[in-house]
Amino acid sequence: MEMTQLLRGVLDLAVLAVLERGDAYGYDVLRRLRDSGLEEVGDASVYGTLRRLYRQGALSSYVVPSDAGPHRKYYALTDAGRDQLSRALKTYLTFTDHMAAILADPDDGAVPPPSR
Amino acid sequence: MPTAPHALPVPPAPPSQPPPPPPDEPDEAGWPAAAARYLDAVEAELGGIDADEHHDLVEDLRAHIDALLEVDGLAAEGAPRLDLRSVLGPPEEYAAELLASAGIEPARRRRSFPRPAAWARRRIGAWVATPRVRAVREWLGQLGPVWWVARGFGLAAMLGVLTGGPSQIPVPDVLGNSLVGLVVTGGLIFVSVEHGSGRWRPRLRGQGLIRVAAGAVAVLTLAGLLLSSGPSGPGPGDREELNHLYQEVDRLSQQAYASMVSLTLPGGEPVTNIYAFDRDGRPLDDVLLYDGVGNPLVLQGSPDPLGEPFAQFGLTTDFARDATGTPIPNLYPLAQYRTGAGDPDTGATSFEDPRAGEAMVDDAGGDAVDTNDLQPGNASIARPRPEVHVPPVASD
Numbered sequence: 001m002e003m004t005q006l007l008r009g010v011l012d013l014a015v016l017a018v019l020e021r022g023d024a025y026g027y028d029v030l031r032r033l034r035d036s037g038l039e040e041v042g043d044a045s046v047y048g049t050l051r052r053l054y055r056q057g058a059l060s061s062y063v064v065p066s067d068a069g070p071h072r073k074y075y076a077l078t079d080a081g082r083d084q085l086s087r088a089l090k091t092y093l094t095f096t097d098h099m100a101a102i103l104a105d106p107d108d109g110a111v112p113p114p115s116r
Numbered sequence: 117m118p119t120a121p122h123a124l125p126v127p128p129a130p131p132s133q134p135p136p137p138p139p140d141e142p143d144e145a146g147w148p149a150a151a152a153r154y155l156d157a158v159e160a161e162l163g164g165i166d167a168d169e170h171h172d173l174v175e176d177l178r179a180h181i182d183a184l185l186e187v188d189g190l191a192a193e194g195a196p197r198l199d200l201r202s203v204l205g206p207p208e209e210y211a212a213e214l215l216a217s218a219g220i221e222p223a224r225r226r227r228s229f230p231r232p233a234a235w236a237r238r239r240i241g242a243w244v245a246t247p248r249v250r251a252v253r254e255w256l257g258q259l260g261p262v263w264w265v266a267r268g269f270g271l272a273a274m275l276g277v278l279t280g281g282p283s284q285i286p287v288p289d290v291l292g293n294s295l296v297g298l299v300v301t302g303g304l305i306f307v308s309v310e311h312g313s314g315r316w317r318p319r320l321r322g323q324g325l326i327r328v329a330a331g332a333v334a335v336l337t338l339a340g341l342l343l344s345s346g347p348s349g350p351g352p353g354d355r356e357e358l359n360h361l362y363q364e365v366d367r368l369s370q371q372a373y374a375s376m377v378s379l380t381l382p383g384g385e386p387v388t389n390i391y392a393f394d395r396d397g398r399p400l401d402d403v404l405l406y407d408g409v410g411n412p413l414v415l416q417g418s419p420d421p422l423g424e425p426f427a428q429f430g431l432t433t434d435f436a437r438d439a440t441g442t443p444i445p446n447l448y449p450l451a452q453y454r455t456g457a458g459d460p461d462t463g464a465t466s467f468e469d470p471r472a473g474e475a476m477v478d479d480a481g482g483d484a485v486d487t488n489d490l491q492p493g494n495a496s497i498a499r500p501r502p503e504v505h506v507p508p509v510a511s512d
Contacts, residue, residue: 008217026176027183043203044210047176048217051169055219055319062314065260070182073314 161211264312268305270334
């Protein structure tokens with residue numbers, strides 16, 4: 001599965017946003033993304049993104065022992081991660097505004113601006 | 117070619133029973149053989165990247181396949197055949213995407229000859245994933261936090277042993293100082309727990325090796341401590357102290373034995389005998405003396421067949437004996453004579469007061485009796501008759 005640069009950047013934002021709602025382990029993050037409809041994203045992309053965000057310091061991790069089954073490595077947002085999330089969100093919203101402006105033709109109004 | 121998107125079912129809440137056994141297939145891992153092969157293939161494709169990253173990525177995938185298998189096994193009755201190739205894509209592409217999204221440069225792989233280390237690691241990895249080993253690993257995994265604390269303590273104890281601290285339990289002394297030892301132990305335990313729980317993972321070179329080495333050192337130190345010292349066992353430093361104590365006790369007991377004099381005169385001279393007189397100045401024989409709480413008043417130790425009390429004063433003491441032959445040490449006056457002064461032929465011994473001195477005694481008439489008139493050979497003769505001034509005693 002190939003992913004464009006754009007999609008990779010958005011995936012960072014998506015993963016950070018998922019973790020902002022609550023700490024999660026890898027499979028859990030993947031599931032939440034899929035449940036929200038992000039079907040095009042491959043499993044490898046999510047795990048790799050988690051690794052990269054962790055290395056960049058946006059995430060911390062801890063192990064939770066479980067009674068039945070293996071222990072799970074949970075990821076959590078760090079303060080730097082929260083900063084990155086809010087900046088990325090702002091950038092994304094600005095970008096979609098601009099895209100909406102580009103796509104909306106004032107003459108025929110065929111493409112309505114996307115609702116936010 | 118993109119892989120077909122698949123919706124991930126919700127993993128079930130942790131079951132109260134262990135998950136059902138894997139399908140009946142000849143496998144070496146508790147996984148279907150195909151799953152183990154897939155993991156191996158991805159691992160090989162990841163090649164020679166940084167060892168820690170390699171480990172983390174492989175472990176991520178292992179956990180992911182575990183989750184997929186578990187969900188697959190519970191969702192479909194019968195023989196579930198999870199086809200990882202169709203779900204995750206070919207291993208080469210999975211590995212490539214993993215590296216790309218993780219921002220890791222793929223290593224230049226030398227596919228020409230398979231590295232034995234990688235092959236060995238894979239075989240060990242497969243063995244470690246067998247059900248029994250896995251069960252043991254998971255059980256041990258429960259001890260996680262306990263192990264982290266024990267690891268910190270073991271490392272501190274090793275530091276204590278290396279710097280020669282006297283005691284290792286409960287807190288090792290580092291550099292011979294218990295306060296330093298307490299601080300170091302607390303610090304190492306904290307670091308170990310932080311590292312074990314994943315909160316502190318500095319990116320050091322060879323981190324995996326450091327982790328394994330620290331664990332091995334801690335285990336060896338703890339095992340050594342537990343084996344070498346029983347419930348009351350001393351550490352290496354303690355032994356030195358004990359030896360000192362033993363020597364000291366020896367020395368003191370020798371001194372004490374040599375000079376077990378219980379009564380001394382104010383000038384320090386030992387009292388070797390007691391002569392008693394009644395209030396009229398008449399000598400009293402065979403007087404038993406006791407102290408205030410009823411202990412026999414013994415002048416020097418307990419006489420025994422081997423030792424001779426007062427021997428250092430050149431005296432031999434002939435203790436009176438009771439019916440069983442036991443010496444009576446507090447029957448005064450003691451029959452004493454100069455060592456070697458006894459006459460072997462007549463059996464008579466001359467008794468001599470070690471503190472020789474003239475004595476005067478009043479007989480009933482008040483006249484002085486010269487002690488030199490007393491006949492020798494009589495055991496009760498040649499006892500001093502000191503002038504006794506009896507203070508007036510108020511009658512009750």
